[in-house]
Amino acid sequence: MRRIISVLMENEPGALSRVVGLFSQRGYNIESLTVAPTEDNTLSRLTLVTIGDDRKIEQITKNLNKLVDVVKLVDLTEGSHIERELLLVKVRANGAQRDEVKRSVDIFRGQIVDVNSSIYTVQVAGTGEKLDAFLQALGEHTIMEVVRSGVSGIARGEKVLSL
Amino acid sequence: MHILPGEEIEETQVELLSGGDMLVRALQDEGVNLLFGYPGGSALHIYDAIFRQKSIKHVLVRHEQGATHAADGYARSTGKVGVVLVTSGPGATNAITGIATACMDSIPMVVISGQVPRDKIGEDAFQETDMVGCSRPVVKHSFLVKNAEDIPEVVRKAFYIARTGRPGPVVIDIPKDVTNPSERFPYRYPEKLRMRSYTPAGKGHGGQIRKAVALLLSARRPVIYAGGGVVQGEGAALLAELARCLNYPVTNTLMGLGAFPGSDKRFLGMLGMHGTFEANTAMHHADVILAVGARFDDRVTNTPGKFCPGAKIIHIDVDPASISKTIIADIPIVGTVAFVLGEMLETLKSTEEQPDQSAIVDWWRQIDDWRERHGLYTAPRYQTDGALIMPQEVIRAVYDMTEGEAFVTSDVGQHQMFAAQYYLFDKPRRWINSGGLGTMGFGLPAALGVKIAHPDKEVVCVTGEGSIQMCIQELSTATQYHLPIKILCLNNQALGMVKQWQEMQYEGRLSNSVYEESLPDFVKLAEAYGHLGVKIERRGELHVKLQEAFAERDRTVFIDVYVDPSEHVYPMQVMPNGSMRDMWLSKTERT
Numbered sequence: 001m002r003r004i005i006s007v008l009m010e011n012e013p014g015a016l017s018r019v020v021g022l023f024s025q026r027g028y029n030i031e032s033l034t035v036a037p038t039e040d041n042t043l044s045r046l047t048l049v050t051i052g053d054d055r056k057i058e059q060i061t062k063n064l065n066k067l068v069d070v071v072k073l074v075d076l077t078e079g080s081h082i083e084r085e086l087l088l089v090k091v092r093a094n095g096a097q098r099d100e101v102k103r104s105v106d107i108f109r110g111q112i113v114d115v116n117s118s119i120y121t122v123q124v125a126g127t128g129e130k131l132d133a134f135l136q137a138l139g140e141h142t143i144m145e146v147v148r149s150g151v152s153g154i155a156r157g158e159k160v161l162s163l
Numbered sequence: 164m165h166i167l168p169g170e171e172i173e174e175t176q177v178e179l180l181s182g183g184d185m186l187v188r189a190l191q192d193e194g195v196n197l198l199f200g201y202p203g204g205s206a207l208h209i210y211d212a213i214f215r216q217k218s219i220k221h222v223l224v225r226h227e228q229g230a231t232h233a234a235d236g237y238a239r240s241t242g243k244v245g246v247v248l249v250t251s252g253p254g255a256t257n258a259i260t261g262i263a264t265a266c267m268d269s270i271p272m273v274v275i276s277g278q279v280p281r282d283k284i285g286e287d288a289f290q291e292t293d294m295v296g297c298s299r300p301v302v303k304h305s306f307l308v309k310n311a312e313d314i315p316e317v318v319r320k321a322f323y324i325a326r327t328g329r330p331g332p333v334v335i336d337i338p339k340d341v342t343n344p345s346e347r348f349p350y351r352y353p354e355k356l357r358m359r360s361y362t363p364a365g366k367g368h369g370g371q372i373r374k375a376v377a378l379l380l381s382a383r384r385p386v387i388y389a390g391g392g393v394v395q396g397e398g399a400a401l402l403a404e405l406a407r408c409l410n411y412p413v414t415n416t417l418m419g420l421g422a423f424p425g426s427d428k429r430f431l432g433m434l435g436m437h438g439t440f441e442a443n444t445a446m447h448h449a450d451v452i453l454a455v456g457a458r459f460d461d462r463v464t465n466t467p468g469k470f471c472p473g474a475k476i477i478h479i480d481v482d483p484a485s486i487s488k489t490i491i492a493d494i495p496i497v498g499t500v501a502f503v504l505g506e507m508l509e510t511l512k513s514t515e516e517q518p519d520q521s522a523i524v525d526w527w528r529q530i531d532d533w534r535e536r537h538g539l540y541t542a543p544r545y546q547t548d549g550a551l552i553m554p555q556e557v558i559r560a561v562y563d564m565t566e567g568e569a570f571v572t573s574d575v576g577q578h579q580m581f582a583a584q585y586y587l588f589d590k591p592r593r594w595i596n597s598g599g600l601g602t603m604g605f606g607l608p609a610a611l612g613v614k615i616a617h618p619d620k621e622v623v624c625v626t627g628e629g630s631i632q633m634c635i636q637e638l639s640t641a642t643q644y645h646l647p648i649k650i651l652c653l654n655n656q657a658l659g660m661v662k663q664w665q666e667m668q669y670e671g672r673l674s675n676s677v678y679e680e681s682l683p684d685f686v687k688l689a690e691a692y693g694h695l696g697v698k699i700e701r702r703g704e705l706h707v708k709l710q711e712a713f714a715e716r717d718r719t720v721f722i723d724v725y726v727d728p729s730e731h732v733y734p735m736q737v738m739p740n741g742s743m744r745d746m747w748l749s750k751t752e753r754t
Contacts (some may be wrong), residue, residue, distance in 0.1 A: 010360055013296055014307065025300045056485070060485035067506060068304040071360040163359065 001032070004083060004153045005075040006161050007046040007064060015069035019046060023065065027061050027075050028052065032085075032128075032150035041085045042069065043163070047152050049128075072161060086123065086149040087131045088113075091142045093120040101142065108134045119144070138141050177349040178222040183342035183349050184214035186275070191218055192352040195246050197237065198222065199230040199617065204249025204290060205277030206358065208342035209540060210248075220616065222644055227254050229608035231261020232634065235270050236609030237532065241596045241616045242397070242569055244271040244325050246752035251277045252290030255336075256297060260602060262332045262632035263301035266417060267599025269395055271330035273321050274298075279310070280340035282639070286551035287313035294336045301323070303314065303331030311341050315352045323356055328363025330395055345751060347410070366483050367498025375453070375477045375494045376510045382451035383522035384529075385411045388434065388463075391418030392456015392480060393596065396500035398424070402455060405508055410523060412530055414442040416457050417583055418598040422527040422656040425587025429529065435463040436736045437580040440537035440754070443736065445530055446471055447558060447744035454478045456500045459490040460599070479503045505626035526716045537748050538703060539584055551727035552702050554578065554653045558585035560706055561623060564713050569621040570595065570613045574606035574630030577659035578652075580732040604633030622715075628682055628723075629658045638692040641719045650721045651714065652685060655728040663731045667747075689721035699724045 002004070008016050016035055023030050031049040038045050050060060057075065076083075093101045093115075101120055105112055110124035115156050124134050128151060135146065174406045180188060186209055190198075198221045202210045215223050223232040227249045234245030247267075249385055255276040265272045279288040295305045304324050314337075321333040326476055379385065383589050393402050399422045406413045406429050413423040415432040432439030446452065454476045457463070459478075464470045467489050478485075478492035479500060486495040496503050534541050545555045556580050563567070571586055573579040573596040586595045595613060597605040610624035631652055643650065653659075658676040665673050686696030695718050699708045705724070712720045737745040737753065746754045 014299075014305070018299060021299050057493075059488060066482070066484055068358075068361050085296065121256070 001053065001057075002049060002051050002077070004081070004151055005048050005050060005061065005064070005073060006076055006153060007048070007073040008042050008071045008161055008163070009046060009067075010039070010071065011042050011044040012069055015044065016046070018067050018069055019048075019064065022063055023050075024029070026059070026063060028056065034150040034152050036158045040163070045161075047150070049151050069151075070162065074155070074161045076153045076155055079159060081153050083127050083151055083153045084125055085128050085131055085151045086125050087134065088121060088123055088147045089135065089138065089143060090119060090121050090145040091138055092118065092144060093142070094118050097117060097142060101138065104134065104137045110134065176659045177351065178714075179347040180350040181212070181300075181342065181344045181347050182314055182337070182361065183208040185311060185314045185345055185348065186318065186337065186342065187212040187216055187219065187307040188350060189315045190246065191216070191350060192315075192319060193322050195219055195244075197239075198246050199224055199233045199612065200247050200248030201230055201250065201254060201595050203225050203252075203254045203277065205279055205339045205630040206248060206253035207253070208274070208339060208344055209277065209337070210567050211344065212342075221248070222611075222640065224608065227257035228261050228604065229640065230454050231258050231272070231274065232264065232602075232608035233259060233612035233637075233640075234272055235265050235605075235613075236595055236612030237616050238265075238272055239609070240592050240613040242395075242592065244273055244322055247272065247274040247277050249274070250290065251279055251294070252292045254290075255292055255294040259298060259301065261637060262298055262603060264597050264600045264602045265332040266301045266303065266724075268391060268597065268721070269330050270332065272332040273325050273335065274332060275335045277339065278307070278336045278338040282339045282340070284338065291393070291419075294334060298334045300414060302334050304334065305334035308335060308337045308341055311346065311348050315350060317352050319356055320358065323358075324361060328483075335341075346368070352506050364483065364497045365502065366708070367478075367479065367496040367503040369506070371494055371496045372503060372506045373510060375496060376507055376514070378451055378475055378477060378494060379409065379453060379507075379518050380514070380518050382411075383519060384448055384526050385429075386445050386449040386451075386452045386455055387410070387411050387413040387418045387423075387453045387455065388416070388446065389422045389455045390416040390457025391422075392500050393419055393422035394456075395455055395600060396481065398456065398500035398504050401501060401504035402507060403427070405504055405511070408508065408511060410637045411516060412527070414438070415451065416460070416463060416598070417596065418458060420583060420594040421591040422456075424589040426589055428589075430436035433583055434743075435460070435589075436465070437732050437734065438736075439539050439586065440734050440748065441530055441533040441582070443734065443743045443746060444533050444754075447742060448529075451472045452476050454492070455504065456480060458485045458486065461489070462507065464490060465743055465745070467735045467740065471743060484741065497711050503554060525637075545730070546727075548703060549666055549727070552699065552705055554581045554655070554696050554726040554730055555585050557651070557653060557705065557709075557724050557726065558582050558625070560709050561713075562586045564709060565621050565623065568625045569593070570617060572596065572606045572610040572613060574626040574633075575601045575603045576630060577655070577730075577732050578627045580623050580660075581653065603630040606630060606635045608640070609632050610648045610650075611640055611644070611646050614648050615644070624648060624650045626650060626652050626654055627659060628654045628656065628685070635672065635699055637689070638689065638694060642693045647717050647719050649714075650719065650720065652723045653726050654682075654685075654723050655726050656682065656726060656731070659728075660732070666731070667735075681690065685721055685723040689719070694719040696721045697723065
């Protein structure tokens with residue numbers, strides 16, 4: 001099962017490598033990983049997407065908690081949550097294609113953030129599924145380059161991950 | 164605050180120290196009086212600071228792996244943190260095997276490694292290696308010290324992390340310029356420590372403990388399965404009290420030997436791959452298993468899917484990640500072994516409920532029958548009338564000679580299993596071996612660390628002619644520091660355990676497990692290092708020569724005993740796809 005785990009950890013050099021190292025050392029999967037400092041710059045927030053059954057996820061969270069740099073973590077997929085990923089895609093946009101791409105961008109509520117005579121660069125935010133669907137709608141022949149940020153997430157309602 | 168030479172600050176009570184002196188002072192403030200190490204370029208400022216003080220003794224080993232194993236032996240036999248000091252590059256990487264050994268067995272250790280100066284890091288400088296990176300998978304935590312001012316706090320944190328919770332090794336990597344003697348900084352050793360991200364488990368959950376006691380009392384075929392956590396967590400006395408109060412059988416893991424007295428009639432012997440018939444069979448048939456400070460290692464469980472099919476499992480461990488990792492616990496209890504066992508005893512004393520005595524009597528009758536049939540301690544399960552010396556009888560002889568009171572370190576292989584089976588430890592911290600990582604070469608340096616901690620005690624390193632050659636250079640350290648130990652080499656002229664597997668599972672194809680007449684004369688080798696050497700080849704001379712060797716109190720004695728090279732370690736669990744009770748009992752007999 002796909003899980004989104006959010007981790008608050010010390011914003012220290014080497015902390016990220018301990019998390020990544022744990023995953024490779026114990027044979028866990030990382031589908032995506034994002035990390036950046038929080039409003040408290042002594043803390044980083046890391047969001048990772050992993051796949052495993054309940055037992056594996058339990059081991060993953062236990063072993064993450066064991067890392068001395070990890071302060072707190074939450075499995076966002078245990079409750080209702082908001083998941084977002086940012087996509088930047090550079091597409092060929094010539095002639096009739098230009099309008100076609102523009103229409104797709106509007107349908108997916110994206111923005112064209114750079115433009116020249118033959119290329120659009122498009123930004124779309126959403127769940128991983130939505131971004132997949134947008135790329136499919138564009139068609140592989142128009143796509144020149146794709147970059148995705150990896151998933152970030154936050155719980156809905158009162159629930160917060162903070163100190 | 165950065166103070167240049169000659170500059171002064173007003174606070175007179177704050178001492179100004181260089182990074183190197185700060186490190187040594189912090190170690191003193193942490194109560195360290197012993198270091199095992201090896202100097203080199205990046206560590207020279209630190210070594211100079213060591214030279215200029217008196218309270219910390221430094222033991223110069225012959226290889227950094229030896230330093231880590233010696234510190235490990237010191238730590239295992241005392242419960243204190245073992246401390247190692249090495250230089251950068253090869254000094255640091257040589258220490259890795261010993262760090263991994265300590266990590267697998269949860270041994271408290273702090274390893275300080277020199278590093279190239281800060282401005283050289285990442286430039287492939289001479290003797291540069293990314294020690295924090297190299298050691299990351301085999302440490303509990305690590306620090307790269309970027310500023311000298313951070314040294315006191317880093318040292319304080321390192322020792323705290325190493326010895327609390329599930330103990331383990333911590334690396335402190337210090338760039339050379341951080342220890343520069345010409346730059347001085349105010350030194351304060353932090354009294355309090357604040358670590359928001361590290362809170363080791365303490366008390367176990369009261370409700371879980373009560374549930375566990377109720378389950379234990381309802382048991383008809385209970386087994387207490389105790390591991391190294393009972394030794395490390397100072398829970399041995401409580402465990403013995405619990406087992407005696409309930410009259411339940413106890414088995415120890417390889418790491419847990421001594422956690423319950425080996426001579427107690429409730430002791431079933433070791434369990435697992437080379438565990439006793441009675442321990443493994445009792446586990447298989449148990450209805451309640453109380454696992455204490457043990458981690459259901461693959462060398463214990465055999466095939467996890469066939470592990471103890473009828474048992475409810477209570478699992479006490481300080482490390483939550485050890486619980487339900489391979490075998491799911493019915494009642495998990497996260498907490499220190501000492502606290503949880505203490506609470507369980509209190510609960511037991513305050514309840515009027517009792518185990519079903521007739522069921523327990525039947526259970527003991529069943530166990531005694533297993534003991535009688537194939538137990539290691541009811542009759543010799545090895546040949547007693549042949550011409551060749553049997554490895555088992557050597558261990559028995561040494562057990563008798565030392566009255567079961569010696570500190571026994573071991574290397575890895577058949578000799579390790581024979582020692583584990585036949586030297587019955589009544590006290591914790593007496594059996595010192597590399598159980599998790601299985602590090603050949605561990606025994607000799609570990610024995611030196613034990614001897615330094617217990618100079619008046621008999622220390623025996625049980626080894627083989629293979630393992631001993633992996634750290635044999637430490638014979639020289641024994642000479643320099645006058646550490647009189649006994650080295651008991653069960654010499655079967657082959658890598659015995661490898662050979663046993665090749666004979667059992669590879670149709671006897673002995674791929675690279677024999678030496679073809681290339682072994683050194685260990686007696687001469689010992690003498691070359693200034694020690695005594697004794698060679699024992701004939702069965703008739705075993706006891707007399709052992710006695711002579713053990714009568715020598717003031718010198719290291721290398722006892723090279725030629726044992727039956729064809730002997731295997733039994734019982735041996737059947738693999739693959741075997742359960743706990745599926746064992747080979749001899750070359751021809753299977754359960």
